Amino acid sequence: MTRVNFLLALALLLSSLFLVRTAYDARRLFAELDKAKDDGARLDAEGKRLEAEREGQATSLRVERSAREKLAMRTATPAVTVYVHDGAAAGVGK
Amino acid sequence: MIGRRKRGAAARSVSYSSSPLLASKTPPWRSKFLVALVGLGSCVLLGRAVHIQIVGNQFYLDQGEKRYAHELELPALRGRITDRHGALLATSVSVPSIWAIPKDVQASKEQRRQLARLLVVAPAELEKKLADPNARFAWLKRQVDETVWQQVQALGIKGIYETREYRRKYPEGESAAHLVGFTDVEDHGQEGIELAFQTELQGRDGSRTVVKDRLGRVVEAIGEQVDASNGQDIGLAIDAKVQFFAYQRVRDAVAEHRAKAGSVVVLDVQTGEVLALANYPSFNPADRRNLTGKQLRNRALTDTFEPGSTIKPFIAAWAMETGRVTPTTLIQTAPGSVTIGSSTIHDAHPHGTLTVAEVIQKSSNVGAVKMAMQMQPREMWELFTQVGFGQKPQLQFPGAVTGRLRPYKSWRPIEQATMSYGYGMSTSLFQLAHAYTVFARDGEVMPVSMLGQAAPQAGIHVLSPATARAVREMLRLAAGPGGTAPKAQTIGYSVGGKTGTARKQEGKAYTSDQYRAWFVGMAPIDRPRIVVAVMIDEPGNGMYFGGDVAAPVFSQVVQQTLRTLGVPPDLDVKPQIVATAVQESF
Numbered sequence: 110m111t112r113v114n115f116l117l118a119l120a121l122l123l124s125s126l127f128l129v130r131t132a133y134d135a136r137r138l139f140a141e142l143d144k145a146k147d148d149g150a151r152l153d154a155e156g157k158r159l160e161a162e163r164e165g166q167a168t169s170l171r172v173e174r175s176a177r178e179k180l181a182m183r184t185a186t187p188a189v190t191v192y193v194h195d196g197a198a199a200g201v202g203k
Numbered sequence: 204m205i206g207r208r209k210r211g212a213a214a215r216s217v218s219y220s221s222s223p224l225l226a227s228k229t230p231p232w233r234s235k236f237l238v239a240l241v242g243l244g245s246c247v248l249l250g251r252a253v254h255i256q257i258v259g260n261q262f263y264l265d266q267g268e269k270r271y272a273h274e275l276e277l278p279a280l281r282g283r284i285t286d287r288h289g290a291l292l293a294t295s296v297s298v299p300s301i302w303a304i305p306k307d308v309q310a311s312k313e314q315r316r317q318l319a320r321l322l323v324v325a326p327a328e329l330e331k332k333l334a335d336p337n338a339r340f341a342w343l344k345r346q347v348d349e350t351v352w353q354q355v356q357a358l359g360i361k362g363i364y365e366t367r368e369y370r371r372k373y374p375e376g377e378s379a380a381h382l383v384g385f386t387d388v389e390d391h392g393q394e395g396i397e398l399a400f401q402t403e404l405q406g407r408d409g410s411r412t413v414v415k416d417r418l419g420r421v422v423e424a425i426g427e428q429v430d431a432s433n434g435q436d437i438g439l440a441i442d443a444k445v446q447f448f449a450y451q452r453v454r455d456a457v458a459e460h461r462a463k464a465g466s467v468v469v470l471d472v473q474t475g476e477v478l479a480l481a482n483y484p485s486f487n488p489a490d491r492r493n494l495t496g497k498q499l500r501n502r503a504l505t506d507t508f509e510p511g512s513t514i515k516p517f518i519a520a521w522a523m524e525t526g527r528v529t530p531t532t533l534i535q536t537a538p539g540s541v542t543i544g545s546s547t548i549h550d551a552h553p554h555g556t557l558t559v560a561e562v563i564q565k566s567s568n569v570g571a572v573k574m575a576m577q578m579q580p581r582e583m584w585e586l587f588t589q590v591g592f593g594q595k596p597q598l599q600f601p602g603a604v605t606g607r608l609r610p611y612k613s614w615r616p617i618e619q620a621t622m623s624y625g626y627g628m629s630t631s632l633f634q635l636a637h638a639y640t641v642f643a644r645d646g647e648v649m650p651v652s653m654l655g656q657a658a659p660q661a662g663i664h665v666l667s668p669a670t671a672r673a674v675r676e677m678l679r680l681a682a683g684p685g686g687t688a689p690k691a692q693t694i695g696y697s698v699g700g701k702t703g704t705a706r707k708q709e710g711k712a713y714t715s716d717q718y719r720a721w722f723v724g725m726a727p728i729d730r731p732r733i734v735v736a737v738m739i740d741e742p743g744n745g746m747y748f749g750g751d752v753a754a755p756v757f758s759q760v761v762q763q764t765l766r767t768l769g770v771p772p773d774l775d776v777k778p779q780i781v782a783t784a785v786q787e788s789f
Binding site for chain 1: 280290291294295296297298367372374376378413420421422423424443444447448451694695696762763766771772774776777
């Protein structure tokens with residue numbers, strides 16, 4: 110009888126230790142998961158910021174200035190535009 | 204000796220075996236009373252246990268949870284505002300906001316000085332924020348750049364933290380500032396589309412309840428998480444390129460003519476969409492320090508003025524619509540003046556006999572008055588109302604004004620006469636552009652929209668297509684050689700429109716040296732695609748006629764807009780292409 114009691118007490122002790130360990134693991138993993146989610150959200154926000162920055166770099170003002178000053182482009186007018194009819198475009202494939 | 208001491212001790216102690224108290228019989232009520240007391244105690248304990256475990260269980264659970272649970276807010280992302288092609292006009296980005304626990308802050312004098320410099324605040328102001336030793340929270344600076352926070356971190360001051368907040372970015376900057384508007388630091392729309400669509404844009408914050416450990420890490424989630432629902436994106440009808448170009452042109456024109464301000468409105472006639480709405484002076488939405496009302500005002504929608512000659516085509520149209528005149532009917536405008544009651548109305552230059560078309564082309568006041576005086580006041584009022592004068596534009600945009608159009612019953616004959624050439628009533632530039640869609644759409648007034656329209660809208664029928672076409676022909680003459688605005692001409696596209704120039708009103712009188720010049724027109728004139736209205740306020744270097752000041756802006760905006768929209772030119776253009784590519788063979 111004493112031996113059974115002793116075994117049961119030992120099992121209880123081991124089970125308690127295991128429980129503590131599992132609870133600890135669960136919390137650690139959850140914290141990691143949460144951190145990963147946070148990182149995900151942060152990267153997402155960062156992506157949005159970069160997207161906004163890219164748009165900021167490609168505003169009409171900047172494009173126009175670069176086109177004029179760096180590439181020496183001019184605004185197209187109908188006088189320097191050749192209008193091609195759709196029919197002609199369809200004929201090219203033949 | 205020992206025996207005596209023993210005896211003495213025995214005499215002082217009680218002999219229990221012979222205690223008279225024990226000998227007496229205990230009364231039975233005493234034991235019963237004790238049992239009852241213990242029983243009662245058990246009942247109280249049991250009752251309390253029942254109360255805690257069953258009756259008030261939720262309360263205690265909640266109380267317990269409060270001790271260890273933290274509710275975290277999941278902020279919703281404000282919707283973006285885009286142009287018709289999806290280019291960003293406003294978007295939210297996550298930025299650090301810096302805060303401190305004042306009692307924890309340990310910083311040397313030098314560190315504090317550097318912190319104040321980084322945050323661009325006065326050192327005294329920073330000291331004030333950090334002075335309260337009991338305060339547990341103080342914003343140091345909200346919504347700073349990422350690099351600023353990195354530099355602050357590098358200072359290594361204890362007790363300073365960051366939290367993430369969203370800040371609005373406006374890539375198109377000042378060119379679309381009046382249109383897009385802006386938000387305050389709490390992310391609430393204050394102006395423009397940001398204000399008009401606040402409900403749609405803002406979204407709903409979510410929340411989650413968690414357990415945190417000693418280090419502040421989240422270790423467990425409690426209950427269900429309420430996800431944040433992000434705000435809707437708003438797709439405007441605006442074309443960012445057209446908007447930018449219109450802004451640039453009006454800005455240049457204001458500078459060139461040393462004017463006070465200017466506005467441009469571009470409407471798509473086919474859909475009623477607002478393609479551009481630009482004002483100068485404008486502001487940079489990202490830096491709103493030292494803003495003045497002048498910069499903030501969306502003049503195209505909020506400033507009203509007497510529309511002057513731009514009203515005449517409506518009078519001619521109605522006179523034709525009701526069969527009173529035809530485009531070739533002759534009207535005697537000599538000697539260049541007409542008297543109504545005790546007042547005399549003059550033309551700027553006497554013209555003699557003019558056809559109705561020429562009345563519009565030469566912008567004769569006398570001709571317009573003679574046509575208008577054949578009409579009932581009610582007819583004129585109804586026409587004006589139908590095309591939107593004196594009516595608030597049906598536009599999802601804050602601040603649009605109604606203008607002034609008095610009820611026809613109170614018109615005196617002289618007022619009816621002056622209204623025929625646009626005095627005694629007032630309108631905004633936007634209303635004027637909107638009204639001109641009646642000519643561009645073969646007699647229909649288009650409902651206007653700031654948002655992209657999937658399908659063309661049905662307009663309100665006001666004039667017959669034949670009348671609208673006849674008026675367009677007159678507008679073509681007015682913008683042609685011999686008209687008032689030959690500078691409105693473009694390369695490749697036929698245009699038509701009407702100029703307006705007026706002395707500005709100050710109180711009840713007109714000023715002698717302050718003018719407002721404007722031009723409203725459409726292109727291509729045979730099948731109009733856009734209506735463009737341009738207004739320049741107080742041109743200051745001698746030129747002040749609409750044809751000289753506003754028409755060139757109209758010409759440039761029309762040219763660029765039609766090219767951007769891919770409308771083929773309807774006029775023959777002498778090609779200036781110097782080299783022709785040889786067609787490749789396959």
